[in-house]
Amino acid sequence: MNTTMLRSILKRSSSTSSTVSYLTSRGFSSAPAPERKVTVLGAAGGIGQPLSLLMKLNPLVSSLSLYDIAGTPGVAADVSHINTRSEVKGYAGEDQLGQALEGSDIVIIPAGVPRKPGMTRDDLFKINAGIVKSLSEAIAKYCPNALVNMISNPVNSTVPIAAEVFKSKGVYDERRLFGVTTLDVVRAKTFYAGKAKVNVADVNVPVVGGHAGITILPLFSQASPKANLSDEEIIALTKRTQDGGTEVVEAKAGKGSATLSMAYAGAIFADACLKGLNGVPDVIECSFVQSSVTELPFFASKVRLGKNGVEEVFGLGPLTDFEQQGLEALKAELKSSIEKGVAFVHGN
Numbered sequence: 001m002n003t004t005m006l007r008s009i010l011k012r013s014s015s016t017s018s019t020v021s022y023l024t025s026r027g028f029s030s031a032p033a034p035e036r037k038v039t040v041l042g043a044a045g046g047i048g049q050p051l052s053l054l055m056k057l058n059p060l061v062s063s064l065s066l067y068d069i070a071g072t073p074g075v076a077a078d079v080s081h082i083n084t085r086s087e088v089k090g091y092a093g094e095d096q097l098g099q100a101l102e103g104s105d106i107v108i109i110p111a112g113v114p115r116k117p118g119m120t121r122d123d124l125f126k127i128n129a130g131i132v133k134s135l136s137e138a139i140a141k142y143c144p145n146a147l148v149n150m151i152s153n154p155v156n157s158t159v160p161i162a163a164e165v166f167k168s169k170g171v172y173d174e175r176r177l178f179g180v181t182t183l184d185v186v187r188a189k190t191f192y193a194g195k196a197k198v199n200v201a202d203v204n205v206p207v208v209g210g211h212a213g214i215t216i217l218p219l220f221s222q223a224s225p226k227a228n229l230s231d232e233e234i235i236a237l238t239k240r241t242q243d244g245g246t247e248v249v250e251a252k253a254g255k256g257s258a259t260l261s262m263a264y265a266g267a268i269f270a271d272a273c274l275k276g277l278n279g280v281p282d283v284i285e286c287s288f289v290q291s292s293v294t295e296l297p298f299f300a301s302k303v304r305l306g307k308n309g310v311e312e313v314f315g316l317g318p319l320t321d322f323e324q325q326g327l328e329a330l331k332a333e334l335k336s337s338i339e340k341g342v343a344f345v346h347g348n
């Protein structure tokens with residue numbers, strides 16, 4: 001397939017979603033944009049590979065660094081043949097991690113094990129906490145100013161782990177650490193559009209809280225365009241959004257969790273970070289960040305992205321009784337997941 005054909009296919013599909021505009025409106029040309037290095041840690045994995053592809057398509061990226069413990073030379077060679085702006089380099093094994101990270105503007109982390117049916121995201125803590133801790137130590141050493149997009153689960157704990165590592169190394173800046181919750185927003189938009197029978201490209205739904213089960217709180221009362229959905233429909237949409245990850249885990253029946261939709265969501269979020277860094281105004285996404293929106297130290301809500309990362313954390317806005325109950329109900333679990341991450345770094 002040549003570039004013209006691919007562009008025309010993407011153009012047609014873009015009529016259903018404005019969020020892929022970076023793939024379409026700017027086409028594949030090298031729009032004048034500053035040099036930006038994006039590094040993917042876990043680039044040979046189920047998320048890492050399609051995410052690397054999507055980042056290769058992003059004209060805001062000038063250097064794409066693909067790191068994994070193994071398998072990255074092949075992924076990098078493959079992706080590097082795509083005729084877009086960025087130069088691609090693959091790095092495999094810990095002794096190449098420093099080189100992979102040096103000079104990064106954004107580090108995206110989908111490294112770690114995924115769920116199998118019957119597991120919760122917290123069941124991944126045992127393995128992924130250690131992976132995230134050692135990768136965060138390397139980020140602190142080699143690219144302490146990078147924006148970190150944490151995908152590895154359990155996000156509710158891995159983000160606090162990264163924060164504690166950065167604090168212990170004296171490089172923590174809360175504006176530069178993000179838990180990627182974009183997939184919850186992507187799902188909420190899709191499910192809402194289906195139920196409300198509105199064009200999915202026009203839909204916006206904030207999703208707040210965290211990224212596991214009931215800690216995922218979509219605010220359908222703030223969804224646009226407005227639709228007249230019954231209480232039962234809102235309850236069902238909320239539950240489906242909260243269980244979206246499990247829906248995929250069960251459908252994949254032991255072969256992992258969401259990878260393609262997550263790669264899409266991760267590419268959307270990284271694109272928003274790049275736009276913010278480049279000074280594009282009013283870039284707003286939901287993300288799990290250090291927060292004073294509630295009494296919890298980390299919380300997902302809408303944030304404005306800018307040249308320093310998070311420029312503004314937005315409050316929750318008016319909530320319905322149902323959403324208020326959901327908010328109160330999620331706090332205990334989210335608090336204990338955050339504390340578990342903090343305790344892990346401090347060895348207790």
Ligand SMILES: NC(=O)C1=CN([C@@H]2O[C@H](COP(=O)(O)OP(=O)(O)OC[C@H]3O[C@@H](n4cnc5c(N)ncnc54)[C@H](O)[C@@H]3O)[C@@H](O)[C@H]2O)C=CC1
Binds near residue numbers: 043044067070
């Ligand atoms: N935030 C979110 O919304 C979502 C998060 N996830 C999470 O993303 C993570 C990755 O999922 P998949 O890509 O499906 O898993 P996968 O197993 O297909 O890929 C993970 C990759 O990480 C690599 N890896 C392991 N240790 C590493 C290390 N120390 N340094 C660098 N790379 C390392 C592995 O070699 C593998 O290539 C999981 O923890 C999963 O739960 C998945 C979907 C959505």
Ligand SMILES: O=C([O-])CC(=O)C(=O)O
Binds near residue numbers: 121153183245257
């Ligand atoms: O459910 C999982 O384990 C992966 C994930 O975070 C998601 O798909 O939202």
